Amino acid sequence: MIRVGYFSPFVPPEWIAAHGACPEWLTLDGTASHAFNATHRGVCPCAGAIAARTMDDFALDAMVLTTACDQMRYAAAYLDTVGKIPVFLLNVPSTWQSLQVRQLYREELERLGRFLTEIGGREPRGGELESIILGYDQRRSAALEARAKVSARQWQETLVGLRSDPLGLAPHQPKAGQARNPTFMNMSAPCAEVANKDSKTRARMEAAGPTSSRALQTGIPLALVGGPLMTEDRSFLAMLEQVGGRIVLDASEGGERTLPATVDGRRLREDPLEELVRIYFDSIPDVFRRPNSHLYEWLGEHLKAHAVRGIILRRYLFCDLWHAESHRLRQWSEVPVLDMDVIAGDEGESRRVLGRIEAFLEMLR
Amino acid sequence: MTDLPDRITLNEWDRRYAELSRAGLREPDYGGCLRRHVDDGDTRLLSLRMDNSAASLRLWNFLLTEEDRLRKAREEGKLLVGTLKDLGTVPVMVYSMKNAVAFYPDGAWWIPCIMERNAKLLEIADSLGIDDSFCPVRAMLGAFVSQAHFPIPDLLICSVGATCDDLSAIAQRLDAMGHPVHWWEIPFRRAPDPGEESVALPGIFLAPHDQVAFVRKELERVREILQDRAGLALSDADLAAGIGRANRVRSLLDRLRETVFAASPAPLPALEMLIAEMLAIHFCSDQNECMAVLESLLAEATKRAGAGVGPLPEDAARIFWVNPVADLRVMNMLEDAGGRVCGTEYLFSHALDRIPEGIVPMEALARAALADPMAGSPVDRAERICHDIGRFGAEAVVVSSIPGASHCALEGTIIGDIVRRRLALPILEIEVPPITDSQEPTLRTRLEALVETARSRRAGIP
Ligand code: SF4
Ligand code: SF4
Numbered sequence: 001m002i003r004v005g006y007f008s009p010f011v012p013p014e015w016i017a018a019h020g021a022c023p024e025w026l027t028l029d030g031t032a033s034h035a036f037n038a039t040h041r042g043v044c045p046c047a048g049a050i051a052a053r054t055m056d057d058f059a060l061d062a063m064v065l066t067t068a069c070d071q072m073r074y075a076a077a078y079l080d081t082v083g084k085i086p087v088f089l090l091n092v093p094s095t096w097q098s099l100q101v102r103q104l105y106r107e108e109l110e111r112l113g114r115f116l117t118e119i120g121g122r123e124p125r126g127g128e129l130e131s132i133i134l135g136y137d138q139r140r141s142a143a144l145e146a147r148a149k150v151s152a153r154q155w156q157e158t159l160v161g162l163r164s165d166p167l168g169l170a171p172h173q174p175k176a177g178q179a180r181n182p183t184f185m186n187m188s189a190p191c192a193e194v195a196n197k198d199s200k201t202r203a204r205m206e207a208a209g210p211t212s213s214r215a216l217q218t219g220i221p222l223a224l225v226g227g228p229l230m231t232e233d234r235s236f237l238a239m240l241e242q243v244g245g246r247i248v249l250d251a252s253e254g255g256e257r258t259l260p261a262t263v264d265g266r267r268l269r270e271d272p273l274e275e276l277v278r279i280y281f282d283s284i285p286d287v288f289r290r291p292n293s294h295l296y297e298w299l300g301e302h303l304k305a306h307a308v309r310g311i312i313l314r315r316y317l318f319c320d321l322w323h324a325e326s327h328r329l330r331q332w333s334e335v336p337v338l339d340m341d342v343i344a345g346d347e348g349e350s351r352r353v354l355g356r357i358e359a360f361l362e363m364l365r
Numbered sequence: 366m367t368d369l370p371d372r373i374t375l376n377e378w379d380r381r382y383a384e385l386s387r388a389g390l391r392e393p394d395y396g397g398c399l400r401r402h403v404d405d406g407d408t409r410l411l412s413l414r415m416d417n418s419a420a421s422l423r424l425w426n427f428l429l430t431e432e433d434r435l436r437k438a439r440e441e442g443k444l445l446v447g448t449l450k451d452l453g454t455v456p457v458m459v460y461s462m463k464n465a466v467a468f469y470p471d472g473a474w475w476i477p478c479i480m481e482r483n484a485k486l487l488e489i490a491d492s493l494g495i496d497d498s499f500c501p502v503r504a505m506l507g508a509f510v511s512q513a514h515f516p517i518p519d520l521l522i523c524s525v526g527a528t529c530d531d532l533s534a535i536a537q538r539l540d541a542m543g544h545p546v547h548w549w550e551i552p553f554r555r556a557p558d559p560g561e562e563s564v565a566l567p568g569i570f571l572a573p574h575d576q577v578a579f580v581r582k583e584l585e586r587v588r589e590i591l592q593d594r595a596g597l598a599l600s601d602a603d604l605a606a607g608i609g610r611a612n613r614v615r616s617l618l619d620r621l622r623e624t625v626f627a628a629s630p631a632p633l634p635a636l637e638m639l640i641a642e643m644l645a646i647h648f649c650s651d652q653n654e655c656m657a658v659l660e661s662l663l664a665e666a667t668k669r670a671g672a673g674v675g676p677l678p679e680d681a682a683r684i685f686w687v688n689p690v691a692d693l694r695v696m697n698m699l700e701d702a703g704g705r706v707c708g709t710e711y712l713f714s715h716a717l718d719r720i721p722e723g724i725v726p727m728e729a730l731a732r733a734a735l736a737d738p739m740a741g742s743p744v745d746r747a748e749r750i751c752h753d754i755g756r757f758g759a760e761a762v763v764v765s766s767i768p769g770a771s772h773c774a775l776e777g778t779i780i781g782d783i784v785r786r787r788l789a790l791p792i793l794e795i796e797v798p799p800i801t802d803s804q805e806p807t808l809r810t811r812l813e814a815l816v817e818t819a820r821s822r823r824a825g826i827p
Contacts, residue, residue: 070533291548
């Protein structure tokens with residue numbers, strides 16, 4: 001089975017899976033990004049990490065990137081010129097006001113389907129898309145139910161699994177003669193664990209480690225807003241809980257903010273692809289949408305619902321989209337905002353971050 | 366008075382202006398001595414060397430009086446449309462209406478250079494959290510806040526999608542600050558799939574028919590907004606006439622580029638050519654005068670080329686320039702280093718290509734919009750650059766990157782690799798901030814080295 005990497009919440013893994021391919025939400029390595037960015041100044045660490053990962057991962061057969069930001073578009077072009085594996089650039093419109101942009105997104109999914117078929121996937125079999133969409137939806141609902149009981153780090157790991165192959169459709173075997181890289185192993189573990197085991201998933205989430213358990217009960221409720229996290233950032237999340245914070249709302253790129261909406265059974269039966277368009281394109285609030293008012297509406301609703309007392313805006317250096325929102329978010333928010341610009345893979349980074357978080361929590365106490 | 370072509374300083378222009386006036390110089394109503402612009406704050410002129418022709422004087426005066434024209438348009442009750450990002454398409458629609466004027470607030474990009482940061486626009490942007498990790502277009506945000514540069518437009522129309530993050534992010538901030546933006550989507554231009562119906566765009570690209578149809582519908586939304594706000598219909602006949610006028614500007618520019626880039630010595634310097642090209646994107650707020658300015662430049666260039674004279678030496682190294690420079694002085698610097706520009710791709714080559722005529726106007730405009738080099742892959746852009754290098758025969762290429770610009774981080778590598786592979790030309794990548802004074806020695810040395818390399822290759826030395 002071909003393995004298809006992706007890194008945008010607007011790429012439905014259900015669609016990839018229905019084409020007989022294994023979707024893989026990439027976990028990114030900040031150190032690799034650091035090396036790439038050292039020779040390509042101005043590249044956002046995330047785009048750098050994607051480029052580095054694509055060039056180094058021998059287990060991937062193809063990559064799907066999106067037009068959601070300029071940096072990603074250019075990374076796609078760069079990878080195209082390197083030519084290691086096929087790269088598909090999914091056109092995700094920034095606007096959402098007209099019916100025709102929805103239609104464009106739908107047509108782009110169809111084009112992605114053809115691409116997957118050409119590179120070794122196959123067309124969805126009768127009823128397969130519908131049942132896969134439903135399966136993913138059930139896993140997400142189950143995970144969301146247990147959300148409050150897990151640490152931020154576990155939640156991120158769970159979401160990586162939910163965005164990959166939670167139904168366990170793919171035999172997880174590295175290609176002959178090729179070693180799976182460690183980040184891939186990290187990522188696929190929760191993925192396999194979640195597959196077909198809803199009750200187990202809950203149990204695993206509930207069995208959070210001692211630090212997390214304490215933090216879950218007493219930590220100051222915080223929201224994490226901004227771009228995606230990298231593998232190393234898991235320790236940032238643990239660190240945050242250790243010093244007295246608790247992420248009750250993960251609105252980072254890989255968090256619950258970018259999960260698709262709940263599936264509507266009737267619509268799904270009528271037109272499964274259209275339902276994918278609805279739960280992804282129509283529903284996910286993101287910073288690049290124009291206007292991005294849905295992002296603020298979503299935040300407004302969820303910050304209140306979770307009684308959030310402080311926001312950590314975590315954005316990468318050279319990410320214009322999140323950077324530009326920092327000032328606006330601070331003016332808009334009723335709770336304090338800690339604006340953290342990060343460079344991935346920097347040794348001195350965690351000390352600086354820790355110091356700032358401690359000061360922020362001190363202020364909130 | 367000598368009429369020999371030369372690049373002269375502002376002090377020399379004072380004398381030259383007096384001479385020209387004595388010799389009976391006739392100027393339009395915005396004419397006058399260049400010195401007055403320095404008095405108005407455009408202090409970078411003091412560091413530039415400008416062409417000494419009356420045609421260039423008219424060009425500079427036209428450029429530097431745009432704000433006056435915009436204010437006059439407002440007084441006359443015209444609809445002021447601020448078009449953002451698409452660089453060349455929406456203004457053609459706006460100028461097809463009798464009671465509307467379009468301009469690019471993103472043109473504030475150059476204010477920190479022209480006014481040498483005296484306008485403090487970057488500082489205002491800083492205070493709003495838009496620091497120097499963004500490209501100089503952040504000056505636009507400052508200009509909206511200070512309201513001291515262009516009049517605040519009645520309507521803002523911004524293309525988004527396959528555009529840069531800098532402008533998209535800043536335009537979103539403007540929207541949130543109470544300057545509502547009408548967004549329209551420009552999709553990422555992809556190559557047509559095998560067997561897919563395709564359309565030839567102005568320039569050299571092909572696009573899938575469906576993408577052109579999509580853009581056409583998006584531009585129909587723009588048409589509706591314009592009609593609604595201007596209170597006038599914008600018919601196909603109006604648009605066809607507007608396209609015809611835009612094409613007259615584009616064909617004048619094409620002839621000017623052909624004349625200047627092909628001739629040796631170069632009849633006009635790079636700086637004036639850069640400004641002339643910029644006129645194509647929105648006609649500097651007066652389409653008829655824009656044509657008159659270009660006609661006089663073309664006449665001057667043709668006269669000089671015919672006489673075999675120009676302000677630069679005949680053996681200047683022929684350089685193809687990629688991306689606009691945030692500091693205009695760098696165009697002087699290249700020439701001081703022994704180079705000359707003979708081909709450009711300033712990110713808006715689609716605004717120089719003729720818009721198709723004889724087809725439905727909205728279809729023609731959609732094709733023009735989709736031909737934007739930034740709407741497609743930088744690989745396509747590199748193809749276009751290679752194509753244009755072939756047209757004018759460059760000996761070396763400068764990719765001048767723009768500090769903070771989201772597309773510049775990787776595009777130089779991509780374009781450089783392709784051009785090197787295809788044409789085996791020496792390539793120099795430099796970064797040009799709005800004021801380069803502190804970097805001047807380094808920049809100059811690097812440009813001199815490039816020129817030297819190009820010359821030695823000419824002599825057969827590898
Ligand atoms: S972090 Fe920002 S710039 Fe980087 S890929 Fe994500 S949206 Fe793009
Ligand atoms: S310079 Fe580049 S990044 Fe800046 S506004 Fe222009 S196209 Fe966008």
